[in-house]
Amino acid sequence: MKRATLLVLLCIALGASYASAAIIGSTDPNAFNDYVDWCAQFNNCQNTPFSEPSPSAFTSQGAVTGLVGLVGTQQPFEVRQQGVSWNGNFPSNMGVLYNGVGTLNNTPTDMAATFDQGVYGAGAWIQAKNFGAFTATVTLFDSNYQPLGSYSAQGDAENNGMALFIGAYDSNPDVYAIQFNVKDINNVDDFAIGTLRLNTNGVPEPGTLMLLGPSALGLLGVVRRRMNRKSPEVQ
């Protein structure tokens, strides 16, 4: 009995320590339950492209509020729409936010979104403006705007409808900002993001799931041993 209890506690402890480790990157938009449709935020994408101030306010479908804009500059960003004013590989008609390097002569810079409440994670479809391979990186920040961790993935900027989705999440709703960076074939930060996805429900991490197995087995073992011990007494 004592040994089994120790086993369970050990499993739980291992699971807990693993869950508090670094953020988990993801290229699966379905890992994020909430979203911000930029067309819904900005004039229904009427007469794109048009400029919006950095930062501009948004409200997600699930009522998370926040700001989006260019980082470290007070230049505006552009609102565009896939297939209408953006010739790229975002899903058809998706509203996209462009950092305006090629059109507004903006300084190449990252984009960021901040959240007025903590969420588990965030991500977005992303594409470099120049066709070709690119590396996208997302960094999550806590409530003090200190980095929680980063995640990078490779993309290929084409117009084939296969835009990269890149996001990351934590085990706690302690994510208050996400920053997007792209290094394109020219090593320039010239890109757009599509729909912003947020995780407000929490995502079971693969590692935690793996550890839940042994925990469950341990619990099962305890129950079985107790049943086995008690059985003779009944007789």
Add this chain to the structure above:
Amino acid sequence: MKLTKLIVIATVLLLACQLFAQTRVQKLAAQAEATGQLQKLMPTSAPHHVRSFLWIGGGFTPGQPPTKPANCNKTGFCPPSIAIAYGTPNVIGGNGGAGITIGITDAFHYAAAEADLNFFSTDMGLPACTKANGCFKQVDQNGGQNFCGSDSGWETETMLDLEWAHAMAPNAKIVLVEGCTNDDSDLNTAIQTAVKIEGANFVSNSWGEDEFPEETQEDAAYVGLGVPLLFASGDSGAPAIYPCQSVYATCVGGTQITLDANFHRTNEVGWAGSGGGCSLYEAAPTYQTSNGVTLCSPQRAAPDVAAIGGSLVYIYDSGNGGYGRVTGTSLATPVTTAVLANVEAARRSFGKADFPQIIGDQLYHPYKSFNTPGSNYTYFYYDVITGNNRHQAGPGYDLVTGLGVSYPVNMANRFFGLQ
């Protein structure tokens, strides 16, 4: 009888001589001015007496027990009302200005400065700020302890500066550097000491004088100090005064603020007493002209920014009877200094550089896109659009409140804040 007659004659002669001399000097000055020789008659090194910009609004009753005002926030604001209204406690990474040293210059010596500051802090629920805990330091204009005489008017100014800088940035260090007199040369020495010896990251200066032709030469005292120097714009409405008009200064005008029961701002208007206008002698700096403020071009426009400086606040000054109510751009200046201290602390927490002395580059940049669809001016400033100091306040930059009142939370934002 004879003696009286003699005295009368002597007096008349003396007055006649004085009148002659005065007329002669005026005539010479007028001649010199006409021929461009005025500088020769007026040595540029002559000290100018400056005045503080403080309005007394009541209280200060000697003999009364020094208790916290029962009518706080009704007849005058008390901490933390203005901090909440301006949002300094919500600055992410601001931590009340921790790690930042605010320099405050004032004239003459006030021996009870530390005791009064801490009486006020205890009463108002602010952290202690003492010499013992390293928060407070008081030095003479050369950085030593050889203090000069006292002046009851300047001691009230001193306590306003100390108590409201501490109220707005409760974790910042404060160094009070006392000029021996209210000559501008002494106070300029105090500024140099605050920065070069005491390591102040900002210097708050609630004093000044009317503009004078040699002021651009006096600017030399401020060149190369490397940290923002904030000055009060004056309390007599237009025009603004000097050194506020110096291109090396950040000039702070005054507002009147209205708060709701939760200390949230419901309105803020330009104060009629707020100094402001086009400089007589200082040329427009590029941080104004390149960002779209050309109201006074080719001259400098003032103020740059504004804060509460026309609404009364309580201060504690034991030398003048305890609690009393004051206001003026003498209030706006330490308040704005402390607001920027919070912003700088946040910047440091994100690994960003400290503000430079010519903070105008940062402050005015958001105005560049004013009136364009991509403008984020109103993200950084509460635009004060009403009020008159002989100039009329209005949308955007004006000569009553400058760019407006800072939003420190937004100025400090890691991603979207000031550059």
